[in-house]
Amino acid sequence: MGGSLNIGKLAGIKVYVHWTFMLLIAYIVYNGYSSGLQTTGVLYNILLVLAVFTCVVLHELGHALAARRYGIGTRDITLLPIGGVASLEAIPEKPKQELVVAIAGPMVNVLIASVLWLFASLALSGELFQPENIENTLQNLSFPTFIVSLIMVNVMLILFNAIPAFPMDGGRVLRAVLAMTMDRVKATQIAARIGQFIAVLFVLGGLFYVKNPFLILIGVFVFLGASAEAQAVVTGSVLSGFKVKDALRSRYTVLPASATIKEAVAELLAGSDQDFLVANEGAIAGVLRRKDLIRALAEFPNETDVQTIAPFIESNLPYLKPDNDIKDIYPMMQQSGFTLLPVLDEQGNLAGVLDIDNLTEFIMIRSAILEGK
Ligand SMILES: [Zn+2]
Structure with missing residues (x-):
């Protein structure tokens, strides 16, 4: 994740802290001083937050190590102010494995809470755990309070993840x-x-x-x-199982790079195409997306019959092959904002286009069939 600081490795997995985490610390400092706490009080709160986030990292490590048992690696563990994320390379598809990986995280918190509880009942006064004493304890900044707070946080993590x-x-x-x-x-x-x-x-x-x-x-x-x-x-x-050639569109409009904005708009209104392949002297020059055509219209409202579409085409395109898996291509198109991509055959000739609207329809139809089963 961008803007994250590497703070080291745990069991071979890099641990990152997102920069916004520093905002949380800054907030605790600010909030502590402005509510009249002494420096020790502020330090106490910072230490508590760090301890809580250590528990969160260990929770994520629980998922990561369980996944490792099934041969699934973890890219990294990132700490955000709202919690932790372990980026597993895959989610195990076998139900039993997914069950083990999912339970492993909260189990770590069960373990931490139990160990702290045991420690607190042995080393600290056992009376601490009477309900009326917990409330009194939480009002002062002491070591027992620290331990009781950590136990409560771990119990909350367990309950939250039990939803x-x-x-x-x-x-x-x-x-x-x-x-x-x-x-x-x-x-x-x-x-x-x-x-x-x-x-x-x-x-x-x-x-x-x-x-x-x-x-x-x-x-x-x-x-x-x-x-x-x-x-x-x-x-x-x-x-899964479908290739680009299964969803290939063979009817599409090609505009010359020398076409004017006016000509492109006429083409947009005349047919059902939203995005156009653009060719220049027989070679693919790029794609003109509808939103870029609209932008061109806004920039040159009075020169639509002289200004060409050339500056508005997206020319930095990945070229697809008929045998590419759609399962990989679809998320790539969604993330990068490509709405239409050319598909080239073995010889490098244009075989057709892949259109994200068509893919979305394809998914809707297949999902409906699946739902009806
Ligand atoms: Zn978890």
């Missing part, structure tokens, strides 16, 4: 359990719907019951996470 909704670990556990008796796509769709239902409960609860903006925020975050996960799995599964 059976993506992107929490509980969502993955639910999917893995469902996938043991059904197809993985179906399992993902069901898990995503359950997650969205829970998300709606969060939002409603946050709005009308406890009136807590954080609950609403978590609800929105879970809702979006559930949809994204379901979409990614469905898309990947729907597209």
Whole structure:
């Protein structure tokens, strides 16, 4: 992730801290001093946050090491102010493996909480853990408070990840359990719907019951996470096995690079093409996207019949081959903003174009077929 500082390696996995994490520390310092804390109090809070984030890193390391058992590497672990992310190179598709990898993270927190609890009951006064004492303890900055706070944070991490909704670990556990008796796509769709239902409960609860903006925020975050996960799995599964040649469009409009903006607009209005391949002296010069044509219109509103489209074409294009896997090409086109790409055959001749709108339709049709099964 951009803007992240490498702070070292754990079990051979690089650990990064995102720069926004420094904002969190700055906020703690500011908030501490402005609420009248002494320097030791501020240091105490910083130390507590660092300890909490160490627990988060260890949680992520739990996922990473479990995945390593199944031969799946982890690119890195990145700490954000909202939590940690372990970038696994793949998500295990076998349900039992996904279950183990998903549970491994929260299990680390169970372990940390248990060890701290044991330490606290043996070394510190056992009376600390009477409910009325916990509240008193939390009001002063002491070593026992530190330990009790850390235990509570780990318990919260366990509870939060026990929610059976993506992107929490509980969502993955639910999917893995469902996938043991059904197809993985179906399992993902069901898990995503359950997650969205829970998300709606969060939002409603946050709005009308406890009136807590954080609950609403978590609800929105879970809702979006559930949809994204379901979409990614469905898309990947729907597209797997298909090649570029299966979705190739052989009818398309080629504009000469010398065409004027006016001519291109006429072409846009006359046909169903949104984006155009542009040729110059028999060779592909690039692609004119609709949004670039609109931009050209805005820049040269009075010269549309003299200004050519040449400055507005995207010429730095990847060329596709008929045998490329669509599963790889589709996310690439989505991320890079290419809406239309030329496909060249073995001899380097133009075989057709791949159009993202066509691909989206292709996915919708295949998903509908899958859903009906
Ligand atoms: Zn986790």
